[in-house]
Amino acid sequence: MRIPCPYCGSRDAHEFAYLGDATLTRPDPAAPDAAEAFHAYTYLRENPEGAHREYWYHANGCRRWLVVTRNTKTHEILGVEFARPSTDEVPA
Amino acid sequence: MSARYSFLSLISNALNGQTGWKPAWRDAHPKPTYDVIIVGGGGHGLATAYYLAKEHGIRNVAVLEKGHIGSGNAGRNTTIIRSNYLLPGNEPFYEWSMKLWEGLEQDLNYNAMVSQRGIINLIHSDAQRDAYARRGNAMRLAGAGSELLDAETVRKMCPFLNFDNARFPIKGGLMQSRAGTARHDAVVWGYARGADRLGVDIIQNCEVTGFIRDNGAVVGVETTRGAIRAGKVALAVAGSTSRLTRHLDLRMPLESHVLQAFVSEGLKPLIPGVITFGMGHFYVSQSDKGGLVFGGDIDGYNSYAQRGNMPVVEDVLEGGMALMPMIGRLRLLRSWGGLVDMSMDGSPIIDVGPLPGLYLNTGWNYGGFKATPASGWCFAYTIAQDRAHDFNGAFRLDRFRTGNILDEKGVGAQPNLH
Numbered sequence: 001m002r003i004p005c006p007y008c009g010s011r012d013a014h015e016f017a018y019l020g021d022a023t024l025t026r027p028d029p030a031a032p033d034a035a036e037a038f039h040a041y042t043y044l045r046e047n048p049e050g051a052h053r054e055y056w057y058h059a060n061g062c063r064r065w066l067v068v069t070r071n072t073k074t075h076e077i078l079g080v081e082f083a084r085p086s087t088d089e090v091p092a
Numbered sequence: 093m094s095a096r097y098s099f100l101s102l103i104s105n106a107l108n109g110q111t112g113w114k115p116a117w118r119d120a121h122p123k124p125t126y127d128v129i130i131v132g133g134g135g136h137g138l139a140t141a142y143y144l145a146k147e148h149g150i151r152n153v154a155v156l157e158k159g160h161i162g163s164g165n166a167g168r169n170t171t172i173i174r175s176n177y178l179l180p181g182n183e184p185f186y187e188w189s190m191k192l193w194e195g196l197e198q199d200l201n202y203n204a205m206v207s208q209r210g211i212i213n214l215i216h217s218d219a220q221r222d223a224y225a226r227r228g229n230a231m232r233l234a235g236a237g238s239e240l241l242d243a244e245t246v247r248k249m250c251p252f253l254n255f256d257n258a259r260f261p262i263k264g265g266l267m268q269s270r271a272g273t274a275r276h277d278a279v280v281w282g283y284a285r286g287a288d289r290l291g292v293d294i295i296q297n298c299e300v301t302g303f304i305r306d307n308g309a310v311v312g313v314e315t316t317r318g319a320i321r322a323g324k325v326a327l328a329v330a331g332s333t334s335r336l337t338r339h340l341d342l343r344m345p346l347e348s349h350v351l352q353a354f355v356s357e358g359l360k361p362l363i364p365g366v367i368t369f370g371m372g373h374f375y376v377s378q379s380d381k382g383g384l385v386f387g388g389d390i391d392g393y394n395s396y397a398q399r400g401n402m403p404v405v406e407d408v409l410e411g412g413m414a415l416m417p418m419i420g421r422l423r424l425l426r427s428w429g430g431l432v433d434m435s436m437d438g439s440p441i442i443d444v445g446p447l448p449g450l451y452l453n454t455g456w457n458y459g460g461f462k463a464t465p466a467s468g469w470c471f472a473y474t475i476a477q478d479r480a481h482d483f484n485g486a487f488r489l490d491r492f493r494t495g496n497i498l499d500e501k502g503v504g505a506q507p508n509l510h
Contacts, residue, residue, distance in 0.1 A: 014403040018393045043492040044343040047334035049396045
């Protein structure tokens with residue numbers, strides 16, 4: 001499996017570390033349903049068979065966090081973007 | 093029905109030209125309704141059906157399997173049986189499984205090739221020795237037995253290991269001599285035959301595509317062979333749990349991952365038991381056929397592919413080379429991948445619910461094979477009695493909500509690190 005890093009180009013998956021589901025948003029701890037929301041955020045997963053948005057860290061490369069969209073059935077990479085969009089620009 | 097196997101049946105079939113054998117289980121067709129439907133014809137599902145019929149007298153049971161029985165993880169694992177856990181919620185369950193393994197072949201009248209050749213977890217540092225001494229004591233408290241070995245004893249048992257590795261010198265080991273291996277396919281076939289003999293319908297090539305609901309309760313399943321209704325629907329589908337519970341709008345504390353395993357060309361007897369090299373993420377045993385069976389970490393990313401990638405192949409083989417350099421002379425025969433149900437705390441779930449009429453058996457991570465007998469036994473109890481047995485009392489689905497998690501390794505809610 002190779003991951004096309006937007007900064008470094010196509011690299012072997014060996015260079016990357018995996019974190020997991022990138023669709024989760026940390027809940028508001030002050031909200032009245034915070035306990036329930038944190039249970040879902042921490043433990044419950046969609047775990048889809050097919051397209052999955054997930055965090056990968058390019059540890060042995062540019063050390064940038066990426067959001068990779070990958071098909072979990074075929075391992076095909078469907079899209080890659082920086083996890084923090086404001087730093088998307090690649091220096092000339 | 094398949095007749096009882098005995099020395100007499102061997103002799104009589106030898107005399108009549110082996111024409112008297114019957115299929116070990118019937119190829120059943122689905123009836124419109126059952127008392128209990130078990131989804132998943134792997135080891136756990138078939139064991140559940142067997143113990144439901146045997147221990148609880150519930151014989152109007154169907155096991156639905158989308159392919160052929162034992163074609164998932166039951167046929168892809170590395171066949172190790174052991175009860176060397178630490179936590180009080182885990183260890184009594186795995187020790188009960190070990191006891192069931194010890195009587196399994198007599199109980200099933202089937203040769204599952206259970207071989208108690210022992211397991212050694214290698215020790216490389218003082219801190220690891222302390223941790224394993226504690227684990228060994230926990231095992232003894234649960235009646236599992238354990239021995240803390242010094243380096244000289246390990247050297248006598250396994251002289252081929254690299255004891256003087258600069259990074260991870262071998263300082264001893266924790267041994268459970270009752271652990272060992274079993275023939276994984278024979279376990280599936282033995283439970284299938286045992287369940288069939290008690291009246292259970294084993295229905296293959298029957299994929300569950302949805303659920304029949306009545307007033308919120310689960311009252312049956314839609315399958316590729318038609319709708320089947322049941323008083324109770326029990327899931328034992330490992331890494332496919334999330335794709336079934338999605339039909340019920342349930343999100344599970346699970347991620348499906350791929351775990352690879354490997355086997356070498358056949359050799360004369362070489363490895364005395366099971367050896368685990370936790371620091372190098374490598375473990376190995378030798379099959380009765382002679383091949384070295386080994387594995388390591390999961391690939392570490394969500395996957396339903398049942399095949400892995402090269403980085404883990406390389407990592408496992410490097411671990412093997414570090415532990416026993418002579419492995420470099422061997423040829424790798426095969427590698428394969430299985431779809432494992434990694435739970436958020438690394439421990440399984442055997443529970444009633446979370447919907448009326450639904451029962452869950454999942455979250456076996458990379459270690460479901462050893463649990464097969466107790467998983468079936470406890471799941472059968474839970475289905476029949478509508479409550480957990482003491483052995484699976486900690487394997488609750490709501491432990492993530494209540495905070496009573498069972499994190500054997502202490503790494504937190506990060507399934508790819510368990």
